[in-house]
Amino acid sequence: MITVLALLASLLPAFGAAVTFAGGRDVRHVKFWSTAPVAAAFVLTLIVALDHGTGGTSVRGWTIGTAGDYSISVGARVSGLSALTAVLVAGVALCVQVFSASYLGGEPRYASYAALISLFTAAMLTVVYAPDLIVLLVGWEIMGACSYFLIGHYWEKPEARSASIKAFLMTKAGDVPFLFGIIALGVQAHSFQIFVVLQAAHNDVYDHPGWIAALLLCGVLGKSAQFPLHSWLPDAMAGPTPISALIHAATMVAAGIYVVALLYPIFALAPDVLIAMAVIAAITMCGAALCALAQTDVKKILAYSTVSQLAYMLGGLSVGGRSQAMYLLLVHGAFKALLFLAAGVVIHRVGSNELSAMGGLRFRMPITYGTMTIGLLALAGIPPFSGFFGKEGVLGAAFDASGEFAAPGKIVLTFGLITAGITAAYALRMWLGIFHGPFPDAPQEHEARVEAPQTELIPLILLAIPAAALGVVVLFGSDFSKALGGWYGESGSLLGSSAADLWPGGFTTLLSLLFALGFGTLVFLAWRRNPQADPAVTLLGPARGLLLNGFYFDRVIALALVRPTRAAARLVAYLDTNVLDAYVRGSGVGARGLGTMLRRLQTGSVQFYLTCLFLGVVIMAAVYAYVGTVS
Amino acid sequence: MSHGYLSPTGVEIAFVLVGLVTLGSGLLVVTVKNLVYAALWLIVCMGSIAVEYLLLSAELLAWIQVLIYGGAVIVLFLFGLMLTRAPIGPTEELNVRNRWPAAIVGLGAAGTLVTVVVQAYQHTWFDPRGAVSLGSAQALGGQLFKYWVLPFEVLSVLLLAALVGAIVLSRRGGALGAQAPNEEAEA
Amino acid sequence: MHAVYPLVLGALLFAIGLYGVLARRSAIAVLMAIELLLNAVTLNLVSFGAILRDQYGMGQIFTLFIITIAAAETGLGLAIVLLLYRQRATSDLGEQRELAEPVEPYDSDELLAVDEVEAGAAR
Numbered sequence: 001m002i003t004v005l006a007l008l009a010s011l012l013p014a015f016g017a018a019v020t021f022a023g024g025r026d027v028r029h030v031k032f033w034s035t036a037p038v039a040a041a042f043v044l045t046l047i048v049a050l051d052h053g054t055g056g057t058s059v060r061g062w063t064i065g066t067a068g069d070y071s072i073s074v075g076a077r078v079s080g081l082s083a084l085t086a087v088l089v090a091g092v093a094l095c096v097q098v099f100s101a102s103y104l105g106g107e108p109r110y111a112s113y114a115a116l117i118s119l120f121t122a123a124m125l126t127v128v129y130a131p132d133l134i135v136l137l138v139g140w141e142i143m144g145a146c147s148y149f150l151i152g153h154y155w156e157k158p159e160a161r162s163a164s165i166k167a168f169l170m171t172k173a174g175d176v177p178f179l180f181g182i183i184a185l186g187v188q189a190h191s192f193q194i195f196v197v198l199q200a201a202h203n204d205v206y207d208h209p210g211w212i213a214a215l216l217l218c219g220v221l222g223k224s225a226q227f228p229l230h231s232w233l234p235d236a237m238a239g240p241t242p243i244s245a246l247i248h249a250a251t252m253v254a255a256g257i258y259v260v261a262l263l264y265p266i267f268a269l270a271p272d273v274l275i276a277m278a279v280i281a282a283i284t285m286c287g288a289a290l291c292a293l294a295q296t297d298v299k300k301i302l303a304y305s306t307v308s309q310l311a312y313m314l315g316g317l318s319v320g321g322r323s324q325a326m327y328l329l330l331v332h333g334a335f336k337a338l339l340f341l342a343a344g345v346v347i348h349r350v351g352s353n354e355l356s357a358m359g360g361l362r363f364r365m366p367i368t369y370g371t372m373t374i375g376l377l378a379l380a381g382i383p384p385f386s387g388f389f390g391k392e393g394v395l396g397a398a399f400d401a402s403g404e405f406a407a408p409g410k411i412v413l414t415f416g417l418i419t420a421g422i423t424a425a426y427a428l429r430m431w432l433g434i435f436h437g438p439f440p441d442a443p444q445e446h447e448a449r450v451e452a453p454q455t456e457l458i459p460l461i462l463l464a465i466p467a468a469a470l471g472v473v474v475l476f477g478s479d480f481s482k483a484l485g486g487w488y489g490e491s492g493s494l495l496g497s498s499a500a501d502l503w504p505g506g507f508t509t510l511l512s513l514l515f516a517l518g519f520g521t522l523v524f525l526a527w528r529r530n531p532q533a534d535p536a537v538t539l540l541g542p543a544r545g546l547l548l549n550g551f552y553f554d555r556v557i558a559l560a561l562v563r564p565t566r567a568a569a570r571l572v573a574y575l576d577t578n579v580l581d582a583y584v585r586g587s588g589v590g591a592r593g594l595g596t597m598l599r600r601l602q603t604g605s606v607q608f609y610l611t612c613l614f615l616g617v618v619i620m621a622a623v624y625a626y627v628g629t630v631s
Numbered sequence: 632m633s634h635g636y637l638s639p640t641g642v643e644i645a646f647v648l649v650g651l652v653t654l655g656s657g658l659l660v661v662t663v664k665n666l667v668y669a670a671l672w673l674i675v676c677m678g679s680i681a682v683e684y685l686l687l688s689a690e691l692l693a694w695i696q697v698l699i700y701g702g703a704v705i706v707l708f709l710f711g712l713m714l715t716r717a718p719i720g721p722t723e724e725l726n727v728r729n730r731w732p733a734a735i736v737g738l739g740a741a742g743t744l745v746t747v748v749v750q751a752y753q754h755t756w757f758d759p760r761g762a763v764s765l766g767s768a769q770a771l772g773g774q775l776f777k778y779w780v781l782p783f784e785v786l787s788v789l790l791l792a793a794l795v796g797a798i799v800l801s802r803r804g805g806a807l808g809a810q811a812p813n814e815e816a817e818a
Numbered sequence: 819m820h821a822v823y824p825l826v827l828g829a830l831l832f833a834i835g836l837y838g839v840l841a842r843r844s845a846i847a848v849l850m851a852i853e854l855l856l857n858a859v860t861l862n863l864v865s866f867g868a869i870l871r872d873q874y875g876m877g878q879i880f881t882l883f884i885i886t887i888a889a890a891e892t893g894l895g896l897a898i899v900l901l902l903y904r905q906r907a908t909s910d911l912g913e914q915r916e917l918a919e920p921v922e923p924y925d926s927d928e929l930l931a932v933d934e935v936e937a938g939a940a941r
Contacts, residue, residue, distance in 0.1 A: 596921060604918025607848075607911060611732045611840045618739040625747045642819050650827045657831055657854055661838030666847060673850050680857050687824065687868045689878050699885055704853065704892050711846050711896040715903040733840035741833035748825045755821035755869065762868040765875050774875040775882070786886055793890035800897040 002048045003060035006076035009044035009086065010125035012037040013093070013118040020115035027105060034114035035097045038121055042090035045125075049083040059195060061131045070192055077131040077194060080484045081326065085258055086128045088333045092250040093121040095459035099341050100242045102455040103348070113153055117246065120146040124251045128258065133182050133192040136259075140178075140223070143252050144171050150247065151239040160238040167232040174222015174229050181215030185266070188212075194262070201265035209269035216263060217273055224256030224310045227284045231553050233307055234291075237299040241344030244299060249306055249336035254329050257313045264322055271404040277318035278408030282415035285311035287551060289422035293429065294536050294547035297353045298343050301430055304550075305379065306336055308419060312394050315412035320405040321397025323484050328390035331470050335378040335387055338463035342372040345452040345460070346434060355430070355534065360439035367457050369435050371464040378467045380427040381420055381516060386470035391420060395508040413508070421515030425523045429535050432524070437531040642759060646686050653679040664721040670708045677701050688763040691771050824865035831858035845899045845909045849892060856888045 016037030023029050052058075061075030097117060104110050123146060126139030152164030186192040188207060189200035206212060220226070225233040225248075236248055247253070260267060267273060285308045292304035309332050316325030345368050350358050362369050378387030395416050401409025451457065473480050526535035536544060546552065601612075656676040663669050677700040684693035711717075764770055775783060835858060838851025860881040867877020903909045 599919045599921050602917065602919035604915035605729065605912060606914070606917070607729050607733070607840050609917075611729060611736055614736045614740070614836060614840065615732070618736060618743055622739070622743045625743060629747075629750060640819065643823060646819065646823050646827075650823070653827065654830055654834065657834040660854060661834060661842060661847075661851055666844060669847055669850055673853065676854065677857065680861060683824070683827070683861060684864055687864050689864050689867070689881075692864060692878050692881055695882065695885060699889055700853070700857075704889055707892055707896055708846060708850060711849075711899060714900055715846070715909045717844060717846060717909065730841050733837050736840060737833045737837035740836050741830055744829035744832065745826055748829055749822055752821040752825060757819060757821055757869045759819055759868050762871055765867070765871065766878065771875065771878060771882075774879055778874050779879050782883060786883055790886065790890055793894055797893050797897040800894070801900055 002051045002078050003058055003076040005044050005051075006048050006078050006082075006086070006129045007060075007074075009041045009048065009090065010076070010122055010129050012041045012044070012122075013125070014122035017115045017118035017122065020111060020118060023111075025111050027110065030111045030114055031101045031105065034118055035094070035101065038090065038094045038097050038118060041121065041125065042087075042094045045083070045086040045090045048078055049087050052078055052080065052083045057195065059131050059193075061193070067134075069190070070186060072134050073132050073193065074135055075131045076129040078129065081258075081261060082128045084326070084330060084484065085254075086125055088254075088330050089121065089124050089128060089251050092246060092333055092337045092463075093117065093124075095337065095341070095463055096242045096246040099245075099344070099456050099459045100240075102453050103242055103344060104240060109153065113150070113240070116146050116149050117243075120150070120247065120251075124255065127255055131194060133186055133194060133197065136194075137179065137182060140219075140255065141175070143247075143255065144168065144175065144223075147171075147236075147247050147252055150243045151236045153239055153243070157238060159235070163232070163235040163238040167236050170229045170232040171222040174219045176218075177215040178219020178222070181212050181219065184212045184215065185263075197263070198265055201263075201269060204269075206266070206269070209266055210272055213267045213270035213273040214276070216259070216266070217277060220256035220260055220314070221280065222256075224253045224314065225307050226256075226280055226311060226314060227287065228553075230284060230288070230307050231550060231557070234300050234303040234550060237297070237303050241299065241340055241347065244303070245337045245340035245344070248303065249340050250333035253306060253310055254313075254333060257310065257317065257325065257329055260314070260317050261322055261326055264317070267317070268320075268404075274318045274404065274408050275411075277314055278411045281311040281315035281318060282411050284308065285315065285419040286415050286422070289419045289426065291547050291550050293422060293426045294540055294544050296355050296534065296548070298347065298355055298358070298430065298434070299340075299353055301355075301426060302336070302339055302343060305423070305426065308423065309336070309379075312391065312416065312419070315408075315416060316394035316397055318405070318408040319394075319398045319401040319412050321394055321401075323480060324390070324393030324397045326484055327393055327473070327480060331378065331386040331390045331467065334463055334470065335375045335385075335467035338371060338375040338460060338467050339379065341456070341460055341463065342368050342375065345456055346372075349452070355433045358434045359437040360435070362435040365451055367451055368460065371460040372434070373431065374464045374468050376427045376431050380424040380520070381512065382424075384471050385468055386466065389471045389473075391416075391512065392509050395420075395512055399508045417508075417511055417515050420512040421519035424516035425519040425539075428520045428523045429527070432527050433534070437527070642686060646683065649679050649682045649686065653683065666712055666717050667709070670705055670712065673708070674701055674705050677705070687759050687766075689766040690763075691766065691768045821865070821869055824861060824868075828858045828862040828865065831861065843910055843912045845902065845911055846896070848911065849895050849899070852895075853888065853892065856884060860884050 016033050019033045020030055023033065057077060057079040059075065059077045061073035061077075063071045063073045065072050097114065100110075100114065100117070104113060107113075120143060123139045123142035127136050127143065130136035130139060148164045148168040151167055152160050154160045155164075182192075185197050185206075189197045189205060191197070200206065201209070222229045233248055233253070237244055267277075288304045288308035288311065292301045292308065295301045295304060309328070313325045313328050313332070316322075316328060346358060346361065346365070347353055349361070349365065352358075374385065378385040381388045381391040383389075395413060398409045398413040398416060522539060523535050526538045529538070540547060653676055656672045656679065659672040660669050660676060663672060677696060681693040681696040681701075684690075684696060765774075832855060835851050835854030838854060839848055842848050842851060863877045863881050863884070865877075867875065867881075870877070899909050906914075
């Protein structure tokens with residue numbers, strides 16, 4: 001029964017998208033049809049999650065066709081992992097739709113925007129509830145396509161156009177190995193159904209699990225914006241802010257982490273890939289946090305922060321902390337979406353993205369101030385907010401890691417602690433920069449207390465609740481892990497996952513709080529000295545330029561990939577013109593040459609013509625006589 | 632009545648000698664640079680062919696050959712030479728650069744024809760005197776007006792057509808009025 | 819008499835006449851060579867008439883006809899030569915080039931130039 005509800009939940013937003021696309025531009029019609037199906041889907045996911053409880057996995061599928069020896073089935077697979085993630089997805093999508101109704105409601109292309117968000121939600125729910133790897137892939141790709149359209153929503157701006165293509169290309173660069181990985185999985189397990197694939201990992205059926213895991217990891221790197229496929233996420237901030245909240249904070253980038261958690265038994269068979277994951281996560285979390293500290297655009301700070309937090313999740317997965325990573329995913333979805341939406345409100349108010357144009361909004365926008373503070377505290381990992389428990393869970397798992405997870409554990413622990421400190425630093429910088437300090441001269445600003453409209457505030461408040469309160473789950477001990485289910489989707493067992501208790505361990509907690517307080521104090525002192533200036537300028541010094549441009553990573557890519565590709569294209573064009581076309585032109589030249597030679601026979605002299613004629617006659621006569629006499 | 636090649640009869644000897652004269656004068660007709668000399672050598676050629684006819688006992692034909700060719704046709708040529716103001720003296724460019732291809736064609740034709748003829752008629756002999764009765768004026772006239780009357784009449788029509796054609800072509804003015812100012816400019 | 823003698827003589831005379839038609843430059847010389855061709859043919863006919871001795875006497879009668887036609891043809895031919903001379907002040911056949919096709923020089927750059935013009939227009 002719950003599988004049918006789950007399937008319905010993933011189909012309803014698609015239906016809503018279709019109706020919105022077909023229905024034209026009537027704004028009220030669009031507003032209704034964009035929010036109502038998503039709200040219904042949210043309710044359904046809640047019912048599914050509550051009904052599932054801590055039970056095992058239930059699958060229902062209908063085979064719709066075959067591809068060679070393999071059958072493809074649609075339906076739903078409800079496990080603890082998918083139920084919880086689906087609630088997150090539907091919840092954030094609903095908040096974003098409600099927020100957008102007033103944020104973008106007056107703009108010309110609101111109808112297509114809302115429809116695409118609904119379609120995106122449907123695709124993400126398909127990924128989450130997929131019973132079959134092929135169906136998962138379909139949802140995965142549709143998400144990529146919707147992301148392309150939505151990032152490029154303001155296609156009048158060239159940076160939006162190039163950002164959407166960049167996002168698409170970079171995720172595709174990861175998706176191609178991902179496809180190969182899925183095909184390898186399906187072929188070796190003789191089926192694409194997820195429970196068969198996981199059982200095959202349990203029974204050690206796979207020939208080279210290391211290669212498969214590496215291929216799958218490529219897709220995850222692309223979709224979840226980890227090094228080296230990370231630079232599309234900051235540029236994707238050229239799209240509307242609610243999009244960043246939905247896609248680039250809570251759902252699409254989380255899909256990569258979700259897939260790793262889903263196919264965890266396969267990754268567990270490949271210790272080399274786990275080390276690689278840990279190294280990549282470590283590089284990404286530190287590098288992105290440093291870049292976030294230097295950015296002046298509020299949305300870019302949040303983008304780099306997302307990359308860094310996703311690296312935390314990836315790091316958690318690489319040390320065997322599957323439950324901890326998924327917990328961090330859920331809370332991160334909540335507080336990051338909150339932060340993005342609040343940032344959107346502030347940006348609308350101030351009329352600019354830059355931190356330098358903001359300041360002193362504490363009393364002018366109190367509700368936004370309150371909710372954003374909650375979100376930033378969760379981000380910085382301050383108890384008792386949920387982000388604290390999420391981060392501590394990952395660090396604890398890294399500390400307690402043993403066996404094949406030991407080496408990744410050390411890497412993740414070291415860099416995780418450093419990053420915790422830097423995270424606190426940039427969160428504090430953002431808080432101080434937006435809400436405290438002197439009030440800059442902005443032409444749109446006035447003294448009166450002008451808060452955002454209600455439809456924008458309600459999602460903020462709704463998201464602030466889990467951001468603040470979700471830490472309470474930890475009080476229930478290891479029940480979250482039980483709800484999440486084991487590696488193979490079975491219920492309640494703690495098979496293979498270590499330290500499933502989310503209660504923070506003592507040693508790592510102390511260290512991380514020390515780091516956070518230390519770095520935070522540095523930022524506060526720098527700010528105090530000169531409230532009007534950017535604290536990052538004094539703290540980072542000469543490194544600021546490097547960090548502001550993201551370690552000039554894009555230039556490296558341009559040098560390594562773009563220039564050779566362009567040179568190759570020029571070479572091909574040259575070959576086409578001068579080698580292939582030379583043959584074509586050569587045939588023309590040859591024909592003309594032949595014609596000219598033949599034209600020389602037309603001398604105009606009748607006697608010459610007659611000579612040729614009689615020559616032919618003589619030859620014919622001679623041949624005829626010879627043949628006639630000899631034979 | 633067959634005898635070998637190496638013991639020719641008197642007719643054959645005479646035939647060969649006159650044949651040499653024919654060929655020689657023919658060659659001179661086509662190679663000599665002076666057009667008037669060419670015409671004169673043509674008379675010699677025609678004459679020697681008439682002698683050949685006599686040797687083949689075609690009497691009437693021999694005299695008709697001399698009369699018409701030697702008498703009328705050559706005179707026509709000489710008149711043509713005069714009227715077109717052909718150079719009376721020798722001219723260098725009289726043989727065109729088509730010489731060598733034409734020579735090849737001529738030699739090829741000669742080779743082919745001679746080979747075919749010799750191979751076909753190696754074993755054929757005939758007595759030329761046996762046809763004397765057929766060559767006389769009486770015999771020829773009888774044949775002509777017994778079996779060949781119709782072609783004879785048609786031939787006379789053809790001669791009429793040729794006559795009319797020649798007159799029309801060579802008129803000045805009248806039907807050829809467009810040419811009149813042209814030649815007046817030359818004249 | 820062996821049949822080969824008159825026939826070979828006729829063949830050689832024909833070849834000489836063919837050479838004359840193809841090689842001589844003056845129109846009247848060409849007409850003279852045509853006479854040689856016709857005479858070779860008549861010689862052939864007469865000798866076959868003597869060899870075969872048919873009841874119709876075709877060899878010699880046909881020769882009579884050919885001589886007549888040759889004479890008429892010579893007359894008309896000379897009339898044409900006269901006309902040619904009147905129009906062009908020459909009876910030189912080598913100079914008559916109306917049938918000629920002029921040979922224009924070409925080179926491959928011409929084709930390349932066309933491609934560039936088209937590419938420039940498309941851009």
